[in-house]
Amino acid sequence: MAEISSQKIQIAVLDMIAAISSNKRSVVALESVLKKVCGLVVGIAYSSLTGLQEAAIRALAxxxxxxxxxxxxxxxxxxxxxxxxESLLPDQDLALVSDLLPPPVSSREYLFVQYGGEGVKCDVDPSSVHYVFRRMHGV
Structure with a gap:
């Protein structure tokens, strides 16, 4: 299969996840696999697969x-x-998120990897992480 065809199929699947999860009638279809699907989609969004990033953000929304x-x-x-x-909390009396979620020792300890399963790639792209987090903050 051509790489562009494979990418189009992956985008279609991510868009299907977005449509199913945002429709109250069809949400039951994802309830039993929600943690795994969320882990996989976060892994895709945070990876260096820029062609899938926008579709992954739609699926996360x-x-x-x-x-x-x-x-x-x-x-x-x-x-x-x-x-x-970096802190998004303006009030210093509140605990920082980084204090609540200690950094993982290895990339295998990220929650999205644990929830998504062993098949999740751990190639986190730091520039993608910042971009996706900011985009989701605006959604």
């Missing part, structure tokens, strides 16, 4: 309709591990 806490926990785990000094 849809999955956030089902369980926003899970999506943001998976996103924040990587983001704050890589950006420990």
């Amino acid at each position: 849809g999955l956030a309709c089902m369980d926003a806490d899970l999506v943001w926990l998976l996103l924040a785990n990587v983001y704050y591990s890589l950006n420990q000094r």
